[in-house]
Amino acid sequence: MGSKERIAKLKSELRKDILCAALAILKNDGRQSLSLRKIADRIEYSPPVIYSYFKNKEAILIALCELCYQQFNGCIEKNCRKLTNPEERLTAIVTTCWNFAIEEKEMYDLMWEVGSTCTDPFTQFKELGLFLNFLSETLKNLCGKKVCTEEYLFHKSQTAIAVMHGHICLNYTLSNADPKLRSRMLNETILYVMNLINDYNLTSRELNNHY
Amino acid sequence: MGSKERIAKLKSELRKDILCAALAILKNDGRQSLSLRKIADRIEYSPPVIYSYFKNKEAILIALCELCYQQFNGCIEKNCRKLTNPEERLTAIVTTCWNFAIEEKEMYDLMWEVGSTCTDPFTQFKELGLFLNFLSETLKNLCGKKVCTEEYLFHKSQTAIAVMHGHICLNYTLSNADPKLRSRMLNETILYVMNLINDYNLTSRELNNHY
Amino acid sequence: MGSKERIAKLKSELRKDILCAALAILKNDGRQSLSLRKIADRIEYSPPVIYSYFKNKEAILIALCELCYQQFNGCIEKNCRKLTNPEERLTAIVTTCWNFAIEEKEMYDLMWEVGSTCTDPFTQFKELGLFLNFLSETLKNLCGKKVCTEEYLFHKSQTAIAVMHGHICLNYTLSNADPKLRSRMLNETILYVMNLINDYNLTSRELNNHY
Amino acid sequence: MGSKERIAKLKSELRKDILCAALAILKNDGRQSLSLRKIADRIEYSPPVIYSYFKNKEAILIALCELCYQQFNGCIEKNCRKLTNPEERLTAIVTTCWNFAIEEKEMYDLMWEVGSTCTDPFTQFKELGLFLNFLSETLKNLCGKKVCTEEYLFHKSQTAIAVMHGHICLNYTLSNADPKLRSRMLNETILYVMNLINDYNLTSRELNNHY
DNA sequence: CATGAATGAGAATTCATTCAT
DNA sequence: AATGAATGAATTCTCATTCAT
Numbered sequence: 001m002g003s004k005e006r007i008a009k010l011k012s013e014l015r016k017d018i019l020c021a022a023l024a025i026l027k028n029d030g031r032q033s034l035s036l037r038k039i040a041d042r043i044e045y046s047p048p049v050i051y052s053y054f055k056n057k058e059a060i061l062i063a064l065c066e067l068c069y070q071q072f073n074g075c076i077e078k079n080c081r082k083l084t085n086p087e088e089r090l091t092a093i094v095t096t097c098w099n100f101a102i103e104e105k106e107m108y109d110l111m112w113e114v115g116s117t118c119t120d121p122f123t124q125f126k127e128l129g130l131f132l133n134f135l136s137e138t139l140k141n142l143c144g145k146k147v148c149t150e151e152y153l154f155h156k157s158q159t160a161i162a163v164m165h166g167h168i169c170l171n172y173t174l175s176n177a178d179p180k181l182r183s184r185m186l187n188e189t190i191l192y193v194m195n196l197i198n199d200y201n202l203t204s205r206e207l208n209n210h211y
Numbered sequence: 212m213g214s215k216e217r218i219a220k221l222k223s224e225l226r227k228d229i230l231c232a233a234l235a236i237l238k239n240d241g242r243q244s245l246s247l248r249k250i251a252d253r254i255e256y257s258p259p260v261i262y263s264y265f266k267n268k269e270a271i272l273i274a275l276c277e278l279c280y281q282q283f284n285g286c287i288e289k290n291c292r293k294l295t296n297p298e299e300r301l302t303a304i305v306t307t308c309w310n311f312a313i314e315e316k317e318m319y320d321l322m323w324e325v326g327s328t329c330t331d332p333f334t335q336f337k338e339l340g341l342f343l344n345f346l347s348e349t350l351k352n353l354c355g356k357k358v359c360t361e362e363y364l365f366h367k368s369q370t371a372i373a374v375m376h377g378h379i380c381l382n383y384t385l386s387n388a389d390p391k392l393r394s395r396m397l398n399e400t401i402l403y404v405m406n407l408i409n410d411y412n413l414t415s416r417e418l419n420n421h422y
Numbered sequence: 423m424g425s426k427e428r429i430a431k432l433k434s435e436l437r438k439d440i441l442c443a444a445l446a447i448l449k450n451d452g453r454q455s456l457s458l459r460k461i462a463d464r465i466e467y468s469p470p471v472i473y474s475y476f477k478n479k480e481a482i483l484i485a486l487c488e489l490c491y492q493q494f495n496g497c498i499e500k501n502c503r504k505l506t507n508p509e510e511r512l513t514a515i516v517t518t519c520w521n522f523a524i525e526e527k528e529m530y531d532l533m534w535e536v537g538s539t540c541t542d543p544f545t546q547f548k549e550l551g552l553f554l555n556f557l558s559e560t561l562k563n564l565c566g567k568k569v570c571t572e573e574y575l576f577h578k579s580q581t582a583i584a585v586m587h588g589h590i591c592l593n594y595t596l597s598n599a600d601p602k603l604r605s606r607m608l609n610e611t612i613l614y615v616m617n618l619i620n621d622y623n624l625t626s627r628e629l630n631n632h633y
Numbered sequence: 634m635g636s637k638e639r640i641a642k643l644k645s646e647l648r649k650d651i652l653c654a655a656l657a658i659l660k661n662d663g664r665q666s667l668s669l670r671k672i673a674d675r676i677e678y679s680p681p682v683i684y685s686y687f688k689n690k691e692a693i694l695i696a697l698c699e700l701c702y703q704q705f706n707g708c709i710e711k712n713c714r715k716l717t718n719p720e721e722r723l724t725a726i727v728t729t730c731w732n733f734a735i736e737e738k739e740m741y742d743l744m745w746e747v748g749s750t751c752t753d754p755f756t757q758f759k760e761l762g763l764f765l766n767f768l769s770e771t772l773k774n775l776c777g778k779k780v781c782t783e784e785y786l787f788h789k790s791q792t793a794i795a796v797m798h799g800h801i802c803l804n805y806t807l808s809n810a811d812p813k814l815r816s817r818m819l820n821e822t823i824l825y826v827m828n829l830i831n832d833y834n835l836t837s838r839e840l841n842n843h844y
Numbered sequence: 845c846a847t848g849a850a851t852g853a854g855a856a857t858t859c860a861t862t863c864a865t
Numbered sequence: 866a867a868t869g870a871a872t873g874a875a876t877t878c879t880c881a882t883t884c885a886t
Contacts, residue, residue, distance in 0.1 A: 014870095036856065046872045048858080057856065116383050158381055159399065166377025170369055172327045188370065192403075246880060257847045259883080268881065436849095458877065468851045470879080479877065537806050580803055581821065588799025592791055594749045610792065614825075669860060679868045681862080690860065 015053045017043050022064050026106045031113070036060075065114040068107040069127035075100055076131055086141035087194065093135060094164055094190045101168040112165070122158075132157050142197045160193045167192075226264045228254045233275045237317050242324075247271075276325035279318040280338035286311055287342055297352035298405065304346060305375060305401045312379040323376070333369075343368050353408045371404045378403075437475045439465050444486045448528045453535070458482075487536040490529040491549035497522055498553055508563035509616065515557060516586060516612045523590040534587070544580075554579050564619045582615045589614075648686045650676045655697045659739050664746075669693075698747035701740040702760035708733055709764055719774035720827065726768060727797060727823045734801040745798070755791075765790050775830045793826045800825075 021042040025034050036057060040047040054060045079096045083089040101108040115121035115128075122129050135157040140148060167189040171182060232253035236245050247268060251258040265271045290307045294300040312319040326332040326339075333340055346368040351359060378400040382393060443464040447456050458479060462469040476482045501518045505511040523530040537543040537550075544551050557579040562570060589611040593604060654675035658667050669690060673680040687693045712729045716722040734741040748754040748761075755762055768790040773781060800822040804815060 035854075037854075045870095047856085048873090049871060051857075052870075112380065112384075116380075116386075118384070119387050121384055158385075159378075162377035162381035163374055163403070164377065165380055166373035166375065167370075169323060169327070169376055169380075170373035173323075173329065173332050174369075176330045192374070195406075247882085248880070257849095258881085259847060260845090262882080263846080457875075459875080469877090470852090471850060473878075474849075534802065534806075538802075540806070541809050543806055580807075581800075584799035584803035585796055585825070586799070587802055588795035588797065589792070591745060591749070591798055591802075592795035595745075595751070595754050596791075598752045614792075614796070617828075668858075670858080679870095680860085681868060682866085684861080685866075 014043075014045075014049070018050055018053055018060070019064055019067050022060055023067060023107075026064070026110065027104070031106060031110060034061075061110070061114055062118075065110055066125055066127070068104075068111050069125045069131075071104075071107070072100055072111070073127040073131050076134065080134070080138075086138055089138050090142060090194060091190050093138065094193050095186065097164050098168065098171075098186050098189065102171070105172070108168070132161075135160060139197055142194070156196050160196055163192050163196070164189060225254070225256075225260070229261055229264055229271070230274055230278050233271060234278055234318075237275065237321065238315070242317055242321060272321070272325055273329075276322055277336055277338070279315075279322050280336045280342070282315075282318065283311055283322070284338040284342050287345065291345070291349075297349055300349050301353060301405060302401050304349065305371075305404050306397065308375050309379065309382075309397050309400065313382075316383075319379070343372075346371060350408055353405075367407050371407055374403050374407070375400060436465070436467075436471070440472055440475055440482070441486055441489050444482060445489060445529075448486065448532065449526070453528060453532060456483075483532070483536055484540075487532055488547055488549070490526075490533050491547045491553075493526075493529065494522055494533070495549040495553050498556065502556070502560075508560055511560050512564060512616060513612050515560065516582075516615050517608065519586050520590065520593075520608050520611065524593070527594070530590070554583075557582060561619055564616070578618050582618055585614050585618070586611055647676070647678075647682070651683060651686055651693070652696055652700050655693060656700055656740075659697065659743065660737070664739055664743060694743070694747055695751070698744055699758055699760070701737075701744050702758045702764070704737075704740065705733055705744070706760040706764050709767065713767070713771075719771055722771050723775060723827060724823050726771065727793075727826050728819065730797050731801065731804075731819050731822065735804075738805075741801070765794075768793060772830055775827075789829050793829055796825050796829070797822060 018039060021039045022034060025038050025042065029038070036047055036050055039060075040050060043049075050060070054063065075096050076093060080089050080092040083092055111128075115125075118124050122132055132154065136150075136153040139153050139156050139160070167185060171177075171185055174181070174185075177185075229250060232250045233245060236249050236253065240249075247258050247261055250271070251261060261271070265274065286307050287304060291300050291303040294303055326336075329335050333343055343365065347361070347364040350364050350367050350371070378396055382388075382396055385392070388396075440461060443461045444456060447460050447464065451460070458469055458472055461482075462472060465471075472482070476485065497518050498515060502511050502514040505514055533550075537547075540546050544554055554576065558572075558575040561578050561582070562575055589607060593599075593607055596603070596607075599607075651672060654672045655667060658671050658675065662671070669680050669683055672693075673683060683693070687696065708729050709726060713722050713725040716725055748758075751757050755765055765787060769783075769786040772786050772789050772793070800818060804810075804818055807814070810818075
C-alpha cells in the first residue's frame with residue numbers, strides 16, 4: 001500500500017471516528033447532548049477538524065443517521081435473509097425491528113427524526129431503500145401466486161413500517177408494562193403486518209380501485 | 212370570596228397564562244424555540260416567577276402536554292361525540308386525529324415526545340384517559356352484541372392509537388406525496404383501525420389465549 | 423430619590439457603561455477588535471448581560487454610532503454655535519469636522535460605516551439631523567437676503583458634508599504629508615464649502631432648473 | 634525558454650490566480666467573506682501555498698487593491714483617453730468613477746480601505762499614479778494657455794478625487810434616493826470638479842500664496 | 845410575593861496561521 | 866515545492882437557573 005493510500009485511509013478513518021464518537025455520545029448521553037464540542041472532545045481533536053469532514057452539524061446527523069440505517073439493515077440481513085419461508089421471514093423482520101427499537105432507542109428515534117426532515121428518506125438513505133426492497137420482496141412471497149404490482153408492494157411495505165412504528169412508539173410509552181404484555185404486543189404487531197397481505201383479500205373491494 | 216381565595220385564583224390564572232404563552236410559542240416558533248425566557252417575555256413577567264408555578268422546564272412541558280391533550284380531546288368530543296353510529300364515529304375519530312396531527316404538528320409531536328418520557332401517560336394525562344375511554348366505548352359498540360372485556364377494549368384502543376400514529380408518522384416523512392396519496396392513506400388508516408375489531412373474528416384463534 | 427428610580431438609574435448606567443466600554447475599545451483597539459466579549463471583559467460582567475440592553479451586536483453599533491454623533495455634535499455646538507458671522511461659523515464647522523476626523527478617526531469612520539447601512543441616517547440619527555439643520559441654517563445666513571428653499575439648503579448641506587468627507591478621506595491617505603500641506607488642505611476645504619453658496623451665482627444657469 | 638523561466642512563469646501565474654480568485658470572492662461574496670481558505674478552495678490549492686506568494690492576508694489585500702486599481706484605470710483609459718476635448722474628457726472621467734463606484738462597490742470600497750492604511754498610495758499603486766497623471770493632464774488642458782505648475786495640477790487632481798469620493802459616499806448613504814436625484818448628484822459632481830479649475834481664477838487670491 | 849440582575853455553561857461556526865512531511 | 870492536517874483563538878448568541886433584595 002502506497003503512502004497516498006495510507007493517508008487516504010487515515011483520512012477516511014478519522015471520518016469514521018467522528019461518526020463513531022457521535023454514535024457513542026448519542027447512545028450514552030442522548031440526542032440532546034450530541035454537540036460538536038463533545039464529539040471533538042471524544043476523538044481528542046479540536047472542534048474545527050470536524051468541518052474538514054462535514055459541512056455542518058446537520059451533515060453529521062444525516063451521516064450518523066445513515067450509519068444507524070446501516071447497523072439496522074445489518075441486523076435485518078443477519079437475522080432474516082437466511083429464512084426462506086415468507087411468514088417466518090416476516091416474523092423475523094418485525095421482531096428484529098422491535099428489538100432494535102428497544103435496544104437502540106436513541107438510534108431508532110434519530111432515524112425517524114432525521115427521516116422526517118428529508119424529502120424522500122427511502123431514496124436518500126440507501127440502506128433504508130434496501131430494507132424497503134427486502135420487505136417488499138418478502139411481502140411478494142407472502143402473496144404467493146397472486147400477482148402484485150411493484151407499487152402495491154412498496155405501498156404495503158411502507159404501511160408495514162408505519163404499523164410497526166406505531167406499535168413501537170406505544171411500547172415506548174407503556175414503559176412500565178410487564179414483559180408478558182410486551183411480548184404480546186410484539187406478537188400482535190407481527191399478526192397485523194402479516195394481515196396487511198392476508199386481508200388484502202378481505203378488503204379488496206375497498207382497495208381495488210386504487211390500483 | 213375572601214382575599215385568600217382571590218389570591219389563589221390569581222395564582223391559578225397566572226399558571227394558565229404561562230401555559231397559554233408556552234402553547235402560543237410552541238405553535239408559532241416551534242418546539243426548539245420554546246424557552247423560559249420567551250414565556251416570561253410573553254406573559255410580561257420575569258423568568259423567576261415561572262419557578263413559583265413549575266419546578267423546572269420539564270414540568271412545564273408536562274403541563275403543556277396536558278393542555279395539548281385537552282385541546283385534542285376537545286376536538287374529538289366536538290367532532291365525534293354526536294355521532295351514534297359506531298362506524299361513523301370511529302371514522303370521525305381517526306379523521307380528527309389525522310387532521311389534528313397535520314394542522315397542529317407541533318402539539319402532536321410534543322404529546323408523543325413527553326408521553327414517551329412518562330411512565331404511564333394514559334393515567335397521568337386525564338384527557339388522554341378520557342380519549343382512551345371514548346375510543347374504547349366506540350369499539351365496544353362496534354363489536355355489537357359480542358361481549359368484550361374492558362381490558363380487551365382498552366388494549367384494542369391503544370392498538371388503534373398505535374396504528375394511527377404509525378400512519379401519521381409515515382405521512383410526515385412522505386412530505387412530497389401528492390394529496391391523492393395522502394387521502395388514500397387516511398382511508399386505509401380508517402380501514403385498518405376498523406378491522407382491529409372486525410378481524411377479531413378472523414384472528415381470534417391466535418389472540419384468544421391472551422384473554 | 424426612591425429605590426425604583428435609583429435602580430432605573432443604575433440600569434441606565436450599565437447601558438451607558440456598555441457603550442462607553444465599546445467606545446473605549448473602538449478608540450484603543452480599533453473597529454475590528456470591537457467584540458461583545460471584549461466589552462463584557464471591560465465592564466467586568468459576563469457577556470450575556472449585554473443582551474439585556476441590546477438586541478445584538480448591530481444594535482450596539484447603531485447605539486455607539488449615535489453616541490459618536492452626539493460627541494461630534496457636541497463639538498460642533500461648543501465650537502460654532504457662539505459664532506454669529508456666517509462665514510466665521512462655517513469656517514469653524516469645517517475646521518471642527520476636520521479636527522474631529524483626525525483626532526477621532528475610529529469614531530468618524532464608524533459614523534460613515536454605520537450610516538451607509540442605514541436607509542436614512544439623517545433622520546435615524548437625531549444628532550446628525552441636528553447637525554444638518556445647523557449647517558443648513560448657517561448656509562442660509564451665508565446666502566444673505568437671497569431667498570433659498572429648505573430643500574435647496576438641505577441639499578447644499580449634504581453636499582458640504584460630501585465635500586468635507588472627500589477631503590478628510592484624502593487627508594487620511596496622505597498620511598505622510600507635512601503639516602503645512604494638511605493645513606492648506608483644510609483651508610481649501612473651507613473655501614470649497616463656502617463656494618457651494620457663492621458659486622451658486624456662477625452656476626445658477628445650470629442648477630436653476632432643478633429648483 | 635529554460636525550465637527555470639518556465640517555473641518562474643508558473644509561479645507568477647499562480648500568483649495571478651490567487652488574486653483573481655480573491656477578486657471573484659470579493660465581488661460575489663463581499664469584503665467580509667474574503668478569507669484565505671476560500672481563496673485556496675477556489676484556486677484548488679491548499680491554503681499554505683498562498684504564503685509562498687504573500688506574506689499574510691494584509692499583503693493579499695494590498696495586491697488585490699492593486700488589481701482593483703488596474704481594472705479601474707482600464708475603465709478610465711477605455712472610456713476617456715479617446716476624448717480630446719478637456720471638458721468632455723473630464724466629464725467622462727467623473728462619470729466613469731461614479732459608475733465604477735456604483736457597479737463595483739466592493740472594489741471601490743477596498744481601494745479606499747487599503748489606501749487609507751498605506752503611507753502613500755499614489756506612489757505605491759502604479760495605476761493610481763497613472764490615473765492621477767491622466768487627471769492632471771486633463772486638468773492642464775482645461776486650464777488652456779494658463780501656465781500651471783505640476784505640483785498645482787497634482788494637487789488639484791487629488792482634490793478632484795476627494796470631491797468625487799465625497800459625493801460617491803453621500804450617494805451610498807442616500808440609498809433610497811430616486812434616480813433623478815442621483816443623476817443630478819452626478820451632474821453636480823461634474824460641475825464641482827470642473828470648477829476646481831474655473832474657480833481658480835476666482836479664488837486665486839486666496840490660493841496664490843501657496844505656490 | 846415577585847423580580848431585576850446576573851451568570852456559567854454551552855451552542856455552531858470561522859479564521860489565519862503553522863508545521864511536519 | 867507543496868500540502869494535509871490540525872489548531873488556538875475568536876466570533877455571536879441562547880439558555881436554564883439562581884439569589885439577593
